[in-house]
Amino acid sequence: MPTIGLIINPMAGRDIRRLVAAASLQSAPEKMLVVRRLFSGMSGIPDTEVMMIDDYEGFGRYALHELNDLLPVKLIAGEKEPSNGASTIDWAKRLEQAGARVIVSVGGDGTQRNIAQAQLRIPILPIAGGTNNVACWTGDQTAAGYACALYLARGDDPLDVGFQAKLIHVQLESGHEELALIDVALVRQAYTGALAVWHAEDVERLLLTVADPVRPGLSNVGGFLYPVFPGDDVALQVTLRGGPPGQATLAVMAPGLMTPFYVQQAEPLALGQTVTWSRKEGGSLALDGERSVVLKPGEPVMLRVIRDGPFVLDPTKILRKG
Known part of the structure; x- marks a missing residue:
């Protein structure tokens, strides 16, 4: 079964830059809607599975209990403390080791930096969810979820449908x-x-x-x-x-x-x-x-x-x- 690892950074998009600018905070409910949109897109490809960490903030449990009508969800035991940069690196490594074939990460450039620090062998799909999102996909998340599942179903070469980051x-x-x-x-x-x-x-x-x-x-x-x-x-x-x-x-x-x-x-x-x-x-x-x-x-x-x-x-x- 094609497995997508999904990481949500609950603190992304909530730093001081948004307070001194004309920007709204990226709240937990908004991130949950992002997760739902990703799941909706991924469900367009049969037999897709999503793997998440049972994180302190509860995004994994939300997906397991509220979105299992869209896709099967597998939870991996997580920390009992609020997430941070080190935990994001650890989550990415653990999802890869558990069998994820691609990592979808929701956060800003800082989150995507943490994913890069994990030095994964599998490709990533960064989804904008922070203050600065230069490294991220900023289009519709439903389309991104569908594209990610389609990539796995077809077995594309990542260099044919993406690039290696600097x-x-x-x-x-x-x-x-x-x-x-x-x-x-x-x-x-x-x-x-x-x-x-x-x-x-x-x-x-x-x-x-x-x-x-x-x-x-x-x-x-x-x-x-x-x-x-x-x-x-x-x-x-x-x-x-x-x-x-x-x-x-x-x-x-x-x-x-x-x-x-x-x-x-x-x-x-x-x-x-x-x-x-x-x-x-x-x-x-x-x-x-x-x-x-x-x-x-x-x-x-x-x-x-x-x-x-x-x-x-x-x-x-x-x-x-x-």
Whole structure:
């Protein structure tokens, strides 16, 4: 039986950026409706099964008890604590080990980064459910669910109906490595705070795998300077000033939040090319929009973009194939 693993991030789309912008929160009931739409689409292909973690927030139990008329649901025992980035990575690995042949993940870029960190051998279908959704499918979820089940039923090659994502490899002085899917920002504050970055003047540099002018987030500023898309074998580095003088480039930091950025330089980088960042005063790195790594004064960090990320399915390509 073709099995789809489904992960819902209950905290996605509820960070501080939505409070300072003109955006509504992605509530639990709304996410449940997303799950129902996905199930409705998947049910269009007979014998499809969905596998979920019995999560603390109850999305798995909701699917088991409320949507079993659409599809059979298999629950895997989960944690008794609220979910977080580490649990998302663990869930993805456990679903793959339990027999899922594709992972559908509902969340924003931070959630999809966690899925990428799991280093799965099976493809993923990221569904928009966060504040910034550059890495995600933003079309109808019913169509996405149907496309995912159709992909499994036909046994398509994921590269025929999708692509392999680019990843930013971040090498710290200690030897520790971090990964980002869409953007890494060098931030002036040497603390993580509320994690999310929403003040343009806090950002000194950006490295982007995608710079799409119609997708909100830190990567949006690059979309107005040198657009870069998932299939392009190039990355973009942007150097910023803290403010005037100079003409500002407006960018959509979050839904309903237009922000001026003062760009000093924007340069394309070849895949595999290494760049080194540091700040004399120290700072932090925001990975896919969230401050995650604190840097000591003068501490160097090496970054490079490689196309070695997860295989990402494209519902449009699947459905166009017939």
